[in-house]
Amino acid sequence: MNPIGKRSCYDEGKRCAETLFFDYHRENKVDIRVIRIFNTYGPRMHEADGRVVSNFIVQALRGQDITIYGDGSQTRSFCYVDDLIEGFVRFMAQTETVGPVNCGNPGEFTMLQLAELTLKLVGGKSKIVFKPLPSDDPKQRQPDITLARKVLGGWEPRVPLEEGLDRTIAYFRTRV
Ligand code: UDP
Secondary structure (H helix, E strand, O other), X not given: OOOOOOOHHHHHHHHHHHHHHHHHHHHHOOOOOOEEEOOEEOOOOOOOOOOHXXXXXXXXXXXXXXXXXXXXXXXXXXXXXXXHHHHHHHHHHOOXXXXXEEEOOOOEEEHHHHHHHHHHHXXXXXXXXXXXOOOOOOOOOOOOOHHHHHHOOOOOOOOOHHXXXXXXXXXXXXXX
16 A cells, blocks of 8 residues: 555545544444445546546547556456445445445456447547556456345346446437
8 A cells, every 4th residue: 555645645535434434433323334436437427537437438429549548458347326326225224234345346347448348339430549557556456245245135236337338428428
């Protein structure tokens, strides 16, 4: 862990939030749940928030170059927003487990695969270009959702990446 890097405020912020939640839970009996979210995407993302899914879709729709950072071999596991929210609702409705519970879609894709799939679904003439990899960019991210399956009554992500991307592209078509 790097506590002083460019991205560290984000990582440390999440760790700090979990620490405070559990302290309030222990000390003051605050009713808490802690979920760990993994790369969620879907309609209503902000077109300029810089996440990879929105960047690739907006670039493809505008006919701009698709910017892969690094060589595109790093992986992420993308969870469609409806699946995540279903997990939230089930988690809040139960009282046995406070967490942390991983909530995400274990399907793992490289950024090159994501770029190619986005191009296929959007169509158009964008080229894939490679840009420098930001520092502290994780090489791989895939949630182990064994606990979520158990605690959330058989919860399972249902929307495959291609379908979720299609819905997200339909949203962005109305915006860009
Ligand atoms: N990424 C990319 N091109 C972009 C935006 C992001 O290749 O235009 C890469 C980024 O370097 C990372 C991955 O896509 O390896 C996911 O980035 P994002 O910021 O969406 O999520 P996080 O890094 O927080 O998992």
